Structures are given as C-alpha cells and as structure tokens.
Amino acid sequence: xxxxxxxxxxxxxxxxxxxxxxxxxxxxxxxxxxxxxxxxxxxxxxxxxxxxxxxxxxxxxxxxxxxxxxxxxxxxxxxxxxxxxxxxxxxxxxxxxxxxxxxxxxxxxxxxxxxxxxxxxxxxxxxxxxxxxxxxxxxxxxxxxxxxxxxx
Amino acid sequence: xxxxxxxxxxxxxxxxxxxxxxxxxxxxxxxxxxxxxxxxxxxxxxxxxxxxxxxxxxxxxxxxxxxxxxxxxxxxxxxxxxxxxxxxxxxxxxxxxxxxxxxxxxxxxxxxxxxxxxxxxxxxxxxxxxxxxxxxxxxxxxxxxxxxxxxxxxxxxxxxxxxxxxxxxxxxxxxxxxxxxxxxxxxxxxxxxxxxxxxxxxxxxxxxxxxxxxxxxxxxxxxxxxxxxxxxxxxxxxxxxxxxxxx
Numbered sequence: 001x002x003x004x005x006x007x008x009x010x011x012x013x014x015x016x017x018x019x020x021x022x023x024x025x026x027x028x029x030x031x032x033x034x035x036x037x038x039x040x041x042x043x044x045x046x047x048x049x050x051x052x053x054x055x056x057x058x059x060x061x062x063x064x065x066x067x068x069x070x071x072x073x074x075x076x077x078x079x080x081x082x083x084x085x086x087x088x089x090x091x092x093x094x095x096x097x098x099x100x101x102x103x104x105x106x107x108x109x110x111x112x113x114x115x116x117x118x119x120x121x122x123x124x125x126x127x128x129x130x131x132x133x134x135x136x137x138x139x140x141x142x143x144x145x146x147x148x149x150x151x152x
Numbered sequence: 153x154x155x156x157x158x159x160x161x162x163x164x165x166x167x168x169x170x171x172x173x174x175x176x177x178x179x180x181x182x183x184x185x186x187x188x189x190x191x192x193x194x195x196x197x198x199x200x201x202x203x204x205x206x207x208x209x210x211x212x213x214x215x216x217x218x219x220x221x222x223x224x225x226x227x228x229x230x231x232x233x234x235x236x237x238x239x240x241x242x243x244x245x246x247x248x249x250x251x252x253x254x255x256x257x258x259x260x261x262x263x264x265x266x267x268x269x270x271x272x273x274x275x276x277x278x279x280x281x282x283x284x285x286x287x288x289x290x291x292x293x294x295x296x297x298x299x300x301x302x303x304x305x306x307x308x309x310x311x312x313x314x315x316x317x318x319x320x321x322x323x324x325x326x327x328x329x330x331x332x333x334x335x336x337x338x339x340x341x342x343x344x345x346x347x348x349x350x351x352x353x354x355x356x357x358x359x360x361x362x363x364x365x366x367x368x369x370x371x372x373x374x375x376x377x378x379x380x381x382x383x384x385x386x387x388x389x390x391x392x393x394x395x396x397x398x399x
Contacts, residue, residue, distance in 0.1 A: 007226065013256025024244065092240040096301075099204045099234050100257035101226035 010102045011110055018084060018114030022121070029080075029118060030125055033072040037126040040068045069126045077119030081111045156218065157182045157309050157340035158203065163212035165198050172198040174364035175212070180342060180357075182217070182308075185335045187355035187372075188344045191390055195364040196344045197237060200313050204234045216309060230258060233307035235298040237314045237344075243287040247278055247297055250286060251304050258305035268304060276300045276330070292323035299330065309340045316347060328354060352382040360389050 022029050041061070049060035088094035097107055158180040165173040173195045180186045190196050201207035203214055205225060214221040216228040241250055248269060255265040273279045276296045281289060286297060295315060302310060312331070316324045324347075331354060335341050345351050351358065352372065359369040368375075368389050375385040 007257075007259050009259045009261065010257045013253055016256075017253045020249070021242075088242075091243060092238060093242050095206050095236065095240040096242075096254060097257065098206045099229060099232070100254070101229045101259065102257060103226075 007102055007106060010100060011106045014097070014102070014107070014110035015113045015117075018080075018110060019117055021084065022080065022114065022118050029076070030122065033076055033122045034125050034129075037068055037072050038129060040071075041065070041129060044068070069123050072126050073119045073123035076122035077115040080118040081115040084114060085111060155182050156180065157184065157216070158342065159213075159215040159218075160199070160203070161213045163199065163202060163209055163214065165195075165202055165207060165209040171364055173202070173209070176361065176364070176366050177212075178359055178366060178369060180309075180340060182340055183335070183338055184357055185331075185341045185355045186343065187351040187358040188342055188361065189348070189351060189358060189386060190344075190361035190367075194361045196361055197313055198364075199361070200234070200236075200311055200342075200344070204232055204311065205229055230305060231308045233302035233305065233310045235295075235302040235310070235312045235315050237317065239286070239294055239298065241286050241297070241301070244285055246283055246285055247289070247300075248273070248282040250297065250301060254301050255304045260305060268306075272300045272303055275303075292319050292326075295319050295323070295327065299327070303334075307339075309342065310334060311342045313344050314346065315343070316345060316350060324350070348381070348383045348386055352376065358382070360386060362390050 044064045045061035049064070052060045055063075085094070088097070102110075156179050158178075160179070161177050162175045163173055163177070164171070164175050176195070176199065188196055188199070198207060202209040203216070203221060205221065214228075216231050219228045219231070221228040245253075251269045251272065252265065255268060260268060270279075273282050276299060278293070278296055278300060281293055281297075286294065289297065299312075299315065302312075315331075316327055319327065328350065331341060331343070335354075341354075343351065343355060355372055357369075357371055358375055360367045368385075372382070375382050
C-alpha cells in the first residue's frame, strides 16, 4: 500500500476516537489496573518479599515490579483492542467503519494503536506508584524500548 | 458524467446455506428517488449491505456512478451515504462527536469538517442537541442524527433503510420534507420502507424484491395505474409469488 493511498485523516480520526473512548471510561482504564498493581506490590513486594529477603543483593520487589508493570500494560493493551472491537460489533457501530473509505489494514492499525496507547498510559500510571511507595526506580527509556519492541 | 447512480448486476449473497439475495440486477438513474420494497427477510437490507460494503457478496458486480464498489471501494464509498434501519452508532457519544468522527473517516479536513458539521446540525435542527449523548435523544431526533451522519460527507447517493420506522407523524412529515429537498438538490435516493404511502408519495420508480429476487420493477405509474393504491399492487405481487411457490 502506497503512503499516498492511505486515508491518513480517517486513520488519525479512528485513533483519536479510540483514545477518546479510553478516557470516557477512565475509571476502568486507570483506576482498576492502578489498584490491582498496588495490591500485587503490597502482596508480592511487601509481604512475600519481606519473607524472601535479598537474593544476590536484589530485593524481591526490584525483581517483581517490572513484571507487574508489564502485566498491567499487556493486559490493558489486549483488553482495549478486544473490548473495542467486541463493543463495536455488539452495538453494530462497526458498520460506521465498514461503510467508510477505510481499508481493513487501516482499521487494524487503528485498533492496534489504540491498544498501544492504552498500554502505555496504564504502564506509566503503574510506574507512578514509585512516588508514593518506596519502590525501585524503573528506567523510562528502558521501558519504552521494551514496550514496543519486545512486548509483541 | 455517468447517468447511472447505482448499477447492480447478478448480485448473489448467502449466509451459510441461506441464499439471501439470488442474483438480482437493477439500476438507478442519477437524481432518481427510488423505492425498494419487499417483505421482511426479502433481501432489501442485505442488498444495501452489499452496496455499502458492510457485507461481502459471493458474486455479481456493483457500480456506484460507474465506480466498482469492490475494486475502487474508497471512491465508491465516498459517493454513498447510508442511514440504516438500526441505530448503529456509539450510543454514549455526543451528536457532534458522532458527526466529527464520521466526517474524519471520510477524510474531511478539520476546518472543513467543523464548518460542515455546523451546517448539517443547522439543516437538521440538531444544534441544540449537539452536546447530548445519542442515547438521551428521542426516537425522532435519533433518526435525524442518522440522516445527518449519512449526509456529513455530502454524498451523491443516499441510501435510506426504513428511515421513518418508529417515528411519530409530525417527525415523519419533517423527514419527508428533508428527503424531498435533498432530492430536488440533485441527490439520488434509494428508500426502503414498509409505509407504502410514503413510497407512493416520494418515489418515482419502484422495485419489489421477494425471496431474494426482483419480483417487479418499473415506474410508479405502472404500479398504481387504474386508480389502484401501491399497496394493492404490492400485495398482489408478493402474495402471487407466495401462491405460485405453494402450488
């Protein structure tokens, strides 16, 4: 597909609609993974971690925190694409997309971009627990490298 | 300039073992107000879904103003506006947002889209309801939003699948007025409806589809000649087919 044949405005609109939909249900998007991350940090990091102690000078929380962030990030990302598609099919407003001059590839790219954006928002939100709790510092650059290049 | 707004040739569409459309052919001229009638399950909506790209058909060709609806689907779809039977919108979205996003899908640039939305909200008397979520609107307003959405990219062919279903008398008259105005402005309109009096009043040419086949097609006067109502001809055709099948 040539770049000039891409419906860029349509694709951009689709992604912006996905993002708007995400923030419309911000409690589900942010609060739910944020509080579940806190629960995991508390159980694995504090309670279980305190019993395990240091392993080769690495605290258990240091080991488990990146995994908890990625767990929420991946879950949210998949949940966004699947729930968006399912909801659109359920209420039939996927027909809005099907009748529009958008290719199937553009639709898939739109769903994937929506999922990636939600994953990043949730991942960054979970990393923010560091401000409130004595947690290890996660490198934002290292995380951004792993999220798009390693996670698929 | 292509004089045929819509050209369907030998269209076939089946859902599993069920043949919904069995090789129909019809053409609609530019600027025509065309009525597409038939009983429930006859294949009207399936045909419309094939034309608009919602359904993938097995065989046949569809051309919109001479453009192949499969091969050049982007260009063909830009020429079609669809107001479907069901409210297929994001019910939590606000009226203005619905129009904004759909306008974007059709590739309308931001500034032009803003202007176009204001025009269309004004035309359909929806300006005061622009900030309301779709689910909070009355049935008649929802229908108007569906029409506004279909018109946002200024299509040349407007396909209306039972646009007045569940609408009160006053609102129905308003919708008829809008449709007549649009037709006068040069839009080609394909209308399906179970209210035969509205088809009789609005349409110049009519096709009746039954069991996935075109049972009759012609000018309105052919159906109502001899002082008959369209309903009479419609029942004669659809019941006649039923009797032939059972015989």
